[in-house]
Amino acid sequence: SYELTQPPSVSVSPGQTARITCSGDNLGNKYASWYQQKPGQSPVVVIYQDSKRPSGIPERFSGSNSGDTAILTISGTQAMDEADYFCQAWDSHSVVFGGGTKLTVL
Amino acid sequence: QVQLQESGPGLVKPSQTLSLTCTVSAGSISSSDYYWSWVRQPPGKGLEWIGHIYYSGSTYYNPSLKSRLSISRDTSKNQLSLEMSSVTAADTAMYYCASLIAATGTGYFLQWGQGTLVTVSS
Numbered sequence: 001s002y003e004l005t006q007p008p009s010v011s012v013s014p015g016q017t018a019r020i021t022c023s024g025d026n027l028g029n030k031y032a033s034w035y036q037q038k039p040g041q042s043p044v045v046v047i048y049q050d051s052k053r054p055s056g057i058p059e060r061f062s063g064s065n066s067g068d069t070a071i072l073t074i075s076g077t078q079a080m081d082e083a084d085y086f087c088q089a090w091d092s093h094s095v096v097f098g099g100g101t102k103l104t105v106l
Numbered sequence: 107q108v109q110l111q112e113s114g115p116g117l118v119k120p121s122q123t124l125s126l127t128c129t130v131s132a133g134s135i136s137s138s139d140y141y142w143s144w145v146r147q148p149p150g151k152g153l154e155w156i157g158h159i160y161y162s163g164s165t166y167y168n169p170s171l172k173s174r175l176s177i178s179r180d181t182s183k184n185q186l187s188l189e190m191s192s193v194t195a196a197d198t199a200m201y202y203c204a205s206l207i208a209a210t211g212t213g214y215f216l217q218w219g220q221g222t223l224v225t226v227s228s
Contacts, residue, residue: 001169031212035153042202042218043153049212086153090213093166095143095155095206 002091004098011104018074020101022087025068030089032070034063037084037100046085047072079105108133108140110203110219118197118226124190128203128219135184136161141206142186143215144177146199154199158206159186193226200224 004024012018022032032050035043045054047063050070060075074081082105087098114126128142135142143158157167159177167175176189190197203219 031214033212033214035215042221043215044218045214045216048207048214054216088153088214090208090211093208093213094168095145095158095213097153097155100152 002089002094002096004087004089004096006085006087006098006101008099009102009104011106012074012077013106014079015076018077018081018103018105020072020074020085020087020103022070022072022098023068024070024089024096027068027070027089028066030065030091032063032065033088033090034061034070034072035086035088036081037086038082043086074103077103077105081105108205108217110205110217112201112203112219112222114201114222114224116223116225118193118224119228120194120226121192124188124193124197124224124226126188126201126203126222126224128186128188130184130186130205133205135179135186136181138162139207140216141166141208141213142179143204143206144186144188145202145204145215145218146197147202147221148196148199156188156190156201195226198224198226 034047037043050065051063141158144156179186200221202221204215
């Protein structure tokens with residue numbers, strides 16, 4: 001079965017750029033989505049179709065996907081961005097999630 | 107905007123069947139715009155896709171759970187349901203109902219319910 005791998009944790013200083021990776025076999029041939037989940041809340045999509053932002057998601061969130069790796073980039077990271085982030089791919093009517101990355105804003 | 111609300115028992119005994127319902131509002135479960143999905147999250151862990159049902163009635167399940175699953179819908183009540191048999195403590199999780207948008211080559215969850223915590227314990 002298809003698998004997506006994320007680093008368990010990423011740390012960033014306020015105002016800096018955070019990059020969270022998601023790796024999978026030929027992931028670049030699929031579309032990746034990213035979800036933000038804060039404690040006690042349901043996930044929220046922040047990037048879909050590799051690089052598109054839903055309405056209401058700040059411009060500092062961006063995404064890319066090429067080769068085996070999708071990347072979620074948060075520019076000018078703010079304290080409010082501290083959360084768990086999950087990548088997700090769609091594969092033949094099935095859904096696969098990455099294990100999640102805890103983003104800490106120090 | 108579609109809203110989803112999960113409901114069901116918060117405690118299920120081992121070996122029994124877990125049954126949950128998701129009520130959809132501000133949208134039709136008969137719409138071809140969405141796959142109506144279930145996703146779970148064990149405490150402190152990541153997200154796991156359980157399965158979904160399309161407006162046509164076609165169902166798709168996580169292969170690792172498929173033998174224990176049934177997802178159905180009631181169009182008259184605008185609800186979808188999840189049944190998972192032979193549960194164990196490993197099935198203890200927050201269970202989310204979500205709407206998934208699928209287009210050419212892509213599928214992503216647009217809206218999520220607030221989730222319902224199910225604990226498997228005797």
